[in-house]
Amino acid sequence: MNVRTYNPSVRVGNWNEDIQLEEDTLKEFLERRKNGQLLIQQSHSLGATLLQKRDLSVSRDGWVHFGDVVMLTCPEAADRTKYSSGVNPRDQCVLAANSMDITGSRNTESVLRSVFVIKSVDGSADGQPLKYGQAFHLSTVDEAGNLLLHSDQVSFGKCAKKSRHQQVSLVSEASYLTQWQVKFHDPRLRMEFEGAPVPANDLVIITHCKTNQNLAVEQAFLIGTPMGREYEISCHTFLNSHKAEEDVNKWTFKLCMPGNDVYPVAKETSNVTSEGSPPTSASAEQNN
Template sequence: MSVRSFCPSVRLGNWNEDVALEEDVLKDFLEKKDRGELLTQKTSNLKKNILKKTELSIPKDGFLHFGDVVMLLNPENSEQSLSNTSPTYGNYGLSVNPNESALYSKTHLEAPCGVSGSRNLEPTVRNAFIITSVDGSDVGEPVHYGQNFALRSTEGFTSHLYLTSDQKTFLKSSKKSYLQEVSLTDQLSYQNCWQFIYLDPQLRLENEGFPVPANTKLLIVHSKTNQCLAVLRKHVLWTLFGKECEVTAHTFLNGHKAEENENHWIVVTGNPSDGMSSMFERPAPSDHVH
């Protein structure tokens, strides 16, 4: 039978230093909390800034214009819609994908910054982009098939970052697929130029030079490398916002030499009946018929 040689109130070892250390840790925690420097506070602040709701442009003539605020959406294909058991099922929007260094920025995101495909399609600062002229076209002028433009993030926290890409190299490529990288930069150059291309290859030449209609499927091609913007649903990224898909610049062709679903995009504009939603969310006219 064991016998206790000391009572519970007896302090052992360097008890005084242990108590002082615990008090210092608590004091440091409370000071950081007061200054808003805790990781949870920084994460909450980042999400508050970047997930702030925004209004998309509402074109009166149904076409896209320079200066329009839009979302870029990669829609699900017919095979995905028939089997929604896949983890990559659904529609994905091009979104700003900041890394952990953004948690320490209180005013704006710093370049370079990543992008990803997100399932969150509510119009926010994170997934809204401005169609920007690079050839002297005025704000309000229609964008034409085959015309160069830039995609710029909105004003404020995302601080005018441009969607950019360049030839892949041994040292520079996308993280998962090792294809041509797409990111955001604060430097305007030819690497930031893109073009809207008509979806059907057989009618592509006939439509070049015509105004681009909003909310219809098309291709977004990088002007310098001639590669199509793509969402890779099989390559999952872990982001500050959860599981998302990698975005790259690579043209995927089927047996008929037509671009596959990875390269299909819908440039989504605002819903005239609800300024905080998009045309993609608007029910079809048939939905109202009883």
């Protein structure tokens, strides 16, 4: 008598374990989706957090002060495109990491990832002007973890990924490696401006105190980030044939100032004519 040893309804192998594994995988997926732990959910949450609008500080006297919320922009690159430095988390998760990278973006809007706070090193109070040659810290805002801009000498295992220049990152602990200073952009007048207040929205050179290298945008190197492909930021001095810093080393502390488009000043009508006498009724009617 012939007996069929196999048909489609026969289960072979570890069929029960396979069913349990599929059920466990589905349960784990549903649990992670419920808690917002999926990669796509983390990416969306990260973008929504980092791209929140932030207001810059208002400089009423035209200077940069300690405690100001500023934005670092490189306005005069070789391709005449403005770049801004921004926080780039190494993991697509929350902003609770102790170390992050810095990249250059073409987006020059003041958002959470692109604003920094100027903090003093010598104990200067908030509101005092920052001066050329004075050491300071560049810190992220409270929502981004109060991380400090950091750099160190190039080593075999510690350098920028693409350019192999001095790496720039954000760390949580303050040290001599997180201290920076501002230099005048024109080397011919640099000594004359030593000790003078730093003007807002003007070209400056940002130099690392320990290594004496300047903050720069690496226009030749694009890296992939959670925010898209952006330019690498390094600490390297680019000199031209006249031994002067190139445009990729020139930055501005972007602030709001009275009279610009961000912080306009209301126009006041004058009650006195050009000769100094009060206006007549006819001139008043013409002005109306």
